[in-house]
Amino acid sequence: MRVLIVEDEKGLAKEIEGFLRKEGFNCDLAHTGQQASRLLAENPYDLVLLDIGLPDMNGLDLVDELRYINEEASLIIVTARGEIEDKVKGFNLGADDYLAKPFSLVELHLRMQAVIRRRFGTNPNGITFGDFLLDPNAKVLLNKGVSVDLTKKEYDILYYLLLNRKRILDRMQLTEHIWGDFFEDDLDSNYIDVHIKNIRKKLAKYDSGTDWIKTVRGVGYRFNDEWAI
Amino acid sequence: MKAIRLKLKDKLIMVNLLVKLAIMAVIVLVVPTVAIKFSINQTDENLIRKLDNTLAMIDSMGIEAFLTEEDQAFGSYNILKEEYVSLEKMEADTLLNYIGFSERIVDNSIVDYRTLNYSIEIDNNYYLIEIGESLETIFALERQLRRYALIFMLMLIVVTIVLEFFSITTLLRPLDRIVANIKSSRSPSSFNYDKVPTSTTDFEYLQETIHSQMRRIEKAFNSEREYISDVSHELLTPISVIQSKLENMISEGNLPESELPRVFEARKMLGRLTVMVRTLLTLSRIENDEYPLKERVDIGEIVENVLEELSDRLEAKALSLKVDWKAPATKISGNRQLLFNMFYNLVNNAIKFTVKGGITVTAEEKEDKTVVTIEDTGKGIQADRLEGLFTRFGAHDTDGGGYGLGLALVKKICDYHSILISVESAPGMGTKFFLEVKREE
Numbered sequence: 001m002r003v004l005i006v007e008d009e010k011g012l013a014k015e016i017e018g019f020l021r022k023e024g025f026n027c028d029l030a031h032t033g034q035q036a037s038r039l040l041a042e043n044p045y046d047l048v049l050l051d052i053g054l055p056d057m058n059g060l061d062l063v064d065e066l067r068y069i070n071e072e073a074s075l076i077i078v079t080a081r082g083e084i085e086d087k088v089k090g091f092n093l094g095a096d097d098y099l100a101k102p103f104s105l106v107e108l109h110l111r112m113q114a115v116i117r118r119r120f121g122t123n124p125n126g127i128t129f130g131d132f133l134l135d136p137n138a139k140v141l142l143n144k145g146v147s148v149d150l151t152k153k154e155y156d157i158l159y160y161l162l163l164n165r166k167r168i169l170d171r172m173q174l175t176e177h178i179w180g181d182f183f184e185d186d187l188d189s190n191y192i193d194v195h196i197k198n199i200r201k202k203l204a205k206y207d208s209g210t211d212w213i214k215t216v217r218g219v220g221y222r223f224n225d226e227w228a229i
Numbered sequence: 230m231k232a233i234r235l236k237l238k239d240k241l242i243m244v245n246l247l248v249k250l251a252i253m254a255v256i257v258l259v260v261p262t263v264a265i266k267f268s269i270n271q272t273d274e275n276l277i278r279k280l281d282n283t284l285a286m287i288d289s290m291g292i293e294a295f296l297t298e299e300d301q302a303f304g305s306y307n308i309l310k311e312e313y314v315s316l317e318k319m320e321a322d323t324l325l326n327y328i329g330f331s332e333r334i335v336d337n338s339i340v341d342y343r344t345l346n347y348s349i350e351i352d353n354n355y356y357l358i359e360i361g362e363s364l365e366t367i368f369a370l371e372r373q374l375r376r377y378a379l380i381f382m383l384m385l386i387v388v389t390i391v392l393e394f395f396s397i398t399t400l401l402r403p404l405d406r407i408v409a410n411i412k413s414s415r416s417p418s419s420f421n422y423d424k425v426p427t428s429t430t431d432f433e434y435l436q437e438t439i440h441s442q443m444r445r446i447e448k449a450f451n452s453e454r455e456y457i458s459d460v461s462h463e464l465l466t467p468i469s470v471i472q473s474k475l476e477n478m479i480s481e482g483n484l485p486e487s488e489l490p491r492v493f494e495a496r497k498m499l500g501r502l503t504v505m506v507r508t509l510l511t512l513s514r515i516e517n518d519e520y521p522l523k524e525r526v527d528i529g530e531i532v533e534n535v536l537e538e539l540s541d542r543l544e545a546k547a548l549s550l551k552v553d554w555k556a557p558a559t560k561i562s563g564n565r566q567l568l569f570n571m572f573y574n575l576v577n578n579a580i581k582f583t584v585k586g587g588i589t590v591t592a593e594e595k596e597d598k599t600v601v602t603i604e605d606t607g608k609g610i611q612a613d614r615l616e617g618l619f620t621r622f623g624a625h626d627t628d629g630g631g632y633g634l635g636l637a638l639v640k641k642i643c644d645y646h647s648i649l650i651s652v653e654s655a656p657g658m659g660t661k662f663f664l665e666v667k668r669e670e
Contacts, residue, residue: 009466015473022481047588053462080465102469102503105476167480172494172500177539194545218490219479 001116002026003049004045006036007078008055016049019105020112033057040069047112051101058066063093074115078103104173106164113163129223132208134162143206153178154199157192161213161223170220194219206223237404238397243587245393253382261374267513268367271344273328276345279360283314284349292351310335311363313342319357324348331361340365383565402428407436416518417447456512472499508634511570512621515641520564522646528559528568528599529664532590535572542580549587556592559668560661563646571642574635575603575662582660583607601664610654618652 003025007013010031016146017027028043033054039046040062048066059077066073075094078102088211091098096115099108117136126135139217140154140172141148160177174192183201196213203212214222235243235641287295293305295316302317325346332339349356406425420443427433475496479489480493514520536550543550579588586606593600610618619640643650649665 009470011470012466012473015470015477018478019473053466058234080462080469101465101473102499105473106480140606151541164480168482168483168489170476170479170496172496189546191542195541216486216489219493 001046002028003112004028004030004036004039004043004044004048006030006033006034006049006059007051008053009051012021014104016108023109023111024227033059033062034104036062036063040066043162045073047115049076049078049112050095050109051078051080051212053080061122063095067094067122072119074112074119076108076111076115080129104176106112106167106169107177110160110163110177127159129162129209129212132203132206133157142225148206150199150202154202155196157195158199165223166222168222170216172220174220192220234294238394238401241397242390242393246390249382249386249389253379253386256382257375257378260378261371264374265371266325266365268370269364270360272343272364272367273345275359276328276343276362279312279314280345280347280358280360283316283358283360287316287349287351292354292356296356298631310340311366313359313361313441315359315361317357317359319348321350324355326355341368372457399477400429403432404435404462407432407439411439415452418442449570454517454519457510457517461506461510461584466502468499468503468506472496472503475499504635508638512634512638512641515567515645520567520645523564524563524565525560526563526565526568528561528601529554529556529592531565531568532572532592534599535576536590538573539576539580542577543588546580547584548580548581548583551587551589551590553591556594556601557668559592559599559666561646561666561669567612567642570645571639572603574639577606578635579603579660581608586659595665599666599668601666602661603664604659604661606659609656609658609660610652615652615654619650 003020005013005016005020005027007016007029008031013029013031017029020027028039028045030039033056036050036054048062050059050066052062054062059079061076062215063077066075074096076097076099077095078101085197096118097111099217126133126137128134131144133149134140135142136159141150141155141158156178157174160174170188171192176190176196181195200211200213203210212223212224214224216222250610296318304313304315306313311332325348328343328345331342331344333342343364344359344361345634347360349358403425408459410421410425422440422443423430424440427436467522478484478492479496484492532554535550540550550631576588576590579632583605584607591602591606592602593602620634621634621637640650642648643664647667649663651663652660653663654660
């Protein structure tokens, strides 16, 4: 999967690149509109991550160019300006998603997954662990074909943990993902802990021997990768 | 003295009315008096002419024709007693020659006369000629004049006031339209620069002045908007660089787990900074009218969504939730995202500061308004902190991590939507927020 990251802030671009490489993406970097324009003409990208606040041109102009060169590519727009009109304009031009700076890298990953899934149809195989199967298309968790009764938020948390199963997710990342960024001033709330407790309880009903979700003290949680298949 | 506060139109009409009343008073008082003076002068001239006639008659016919030895006084009235001439002999010690007023009893009633007294000397005898003319007609004229002048003037005033009302209203119409145009534009960018047609140069000048000022404000507005956008870019870009670096440090798993909480602490602080910057930017954007108020928003639906979104938090804290929605559908034109944020903040705060008990959300109909109440059984707010509750950084409680911007945003969103917000609270008594929403048809 080839990704073009158009981001004028080099430090941020490098962090995104490092993160996405680990996830198995093949990344190119562009720091200016001109670089991006050249790279777009040269390579067939599957996904473009575009910061519209570029030093040499309005990123939205690049959208036209991208659509002209490569109709197939998915597009996620990033902005720190948060202008409402830009968001609307971006969607009108065919952006697949929109992220406001600062965003969490795991959130970016999730959005990219969703965009890719939308573009390439259903995810053929869900994520399995033990006797469980999480089906992101039907948004259900199954144990030997029997549906496990999770609330929507519990499902979202579990999916987020599974999607990032090699990684520690801190409580802020989880809170932001579940409740959005509604100007929450206590992002480190213990509501997540309550949800995790419930998920553990529900999983234990089917498989009491395994601690699927590992607590990282003082930080957050990690899916217990050793048991994942 | 306190100046009377009135519209220009009413003031003009009032001033005109006062001037007219003053003129009328003068006319009603002065005109009859002058007319009387004039009539009396006329009468006097008549009297003198009659005296001349009488003297001529005496001269030609001799005094004997009027006075005899037996009858020493002569008097003659005309039929209607409007005038008379009398002639009598008098002592020589006082010679008279004057015109004056006198009253006479005629047919049992007192009649005012203007009388001329004149002494003549014939053959060493002195005679007094008295010629009188009734003033009844003159006084009647005066009364008539006064009455009719009053009626005429009153009619004149009514007619002119009606005419003035319409002409002044017409003249001032462009002014009303100029004001209406200013009032109808929420922000300088939506100001209508079409000129209101007027032939009054003052209004034209006023319009030109307003338009040029508006353009200046619009320019300042736009540069402010750009500034906010630039500041947000400049602030949020470095924040996102730091955030992604910290995030990668945590998730890559290269650090020993004992070090992770420290990195996470830094991330949490950065999160607070992010929330503050975003909230400040939202506040500025609202101040700049950047959020369109075009959506039809059902307040009940928003509250329902917010409560659903936060229901798991209530459960997690084992708090009860009571909803008593007794108001009709409350729809307003507004911004769904902002209103959602506003109610989310209020309910989330209520949950945050409540340990035991629960949250009660009610809605009641009050005339054309719906009053939404969000009540908690939390620790309440001290009286001295209530005052600055809605101001920026006027945090009522920092223990729970609040930095005082949340309620400033709530207030700003309420103001933006013309929703009246108030709070009632005391330590240990819980907190009650009231929101008065005017229903739109």
